[in-house]
Amino acid sequence: MVIGSAASAGERRIVVFQANTSPAQRVALAKAAGGTVVRELPLINAVVIEHPTQVSIAADKLRVLSEVKRVDLDPKINWLKMADARGADFALPSTAGIMKGIRALKNLPQEAPAPTGQETPWGISRVNAPAAWATTRGKGVKLVVIDTGIDMTHPELVGIIKGGWNAISTAATFNDDNGHGTHCSGTIAAKDDDQGVVGVAPQI
Structure with missing residues (x-):
């Protein structure tokens, strides 16, 4: 082995x-x-x-x-x-190359464009969730996400999280230390609030 x-x-x-x-x-x-x-x-x-x-x-x-x-x-x-569990060897960039990159950055816009409202992710459309919303948007449904935890302060999820449990360590917190659990939870239940994204069941 x-x-x-x-x-x-x-x-x-x-x-x-x-x-x-x-x-x-x-x-x-x-x-x-x-x-x-x-x-x-x-x-x-x-x-x-x-x-x-x-x-x-x-x-x-x-x-x-x-x-x-x-x-x-x-x-x-x-x-x-493992002895061979290492990344590829990369040559360090030259000073001239770094300076060229910095000069190029100065020509880019200095402010990110303002968000344009809520987005319906590709996956939500792909499962035809918007068509199902005429029948149900998940109101009253209870569910459990078994993943890396959840960000309890995320604006798309705050107020709908009822609790959690850390099965990996004895730590009392189930706060997401990876991001994957929050991502999956958002895919399921992100609010329909004209900002960010919307989930499959936005009224859970």
Whole structure:
């Protein structure tokens, strides 16, 4: 279970257990196999294990246990630690090139054009949402977005957010630290308010 040369210090595995195992059992089994538990993932009955040099051996020991459903790589961690996980080499621009770019910028308009009102995004039109609005605009519907969180101060969403839960860390906040969750929430429920964009169900 080693990808390329990723078997470096601290490589991780996600160990998913059968539903009938307790949190204490999961930790104990992981430790008995030689792994160090660095995070518990109770929503999927899993733990994340790490070992300085032999995580694949610990993973193999766990994989054969009846209590274990599967063992997966932790791709976010392991990709970053791969020897060839790097960007392309780029030459730095010359001073002359930088100055040329600065001079070109001076010729551009210095103020952004004022917004021209509300936009109906391509995706909203593509699913024919405007035609559905004659029947319903989502009023009274409750929904849950499982994503990276939500920006509670976003003008298109403020006032319609009823709560949230952070399933990744123990932090009390579910504020969006990525932007994707807010984007998806806006696609679903951005207000019809003559500014910004409008969502599929603007009266949720």
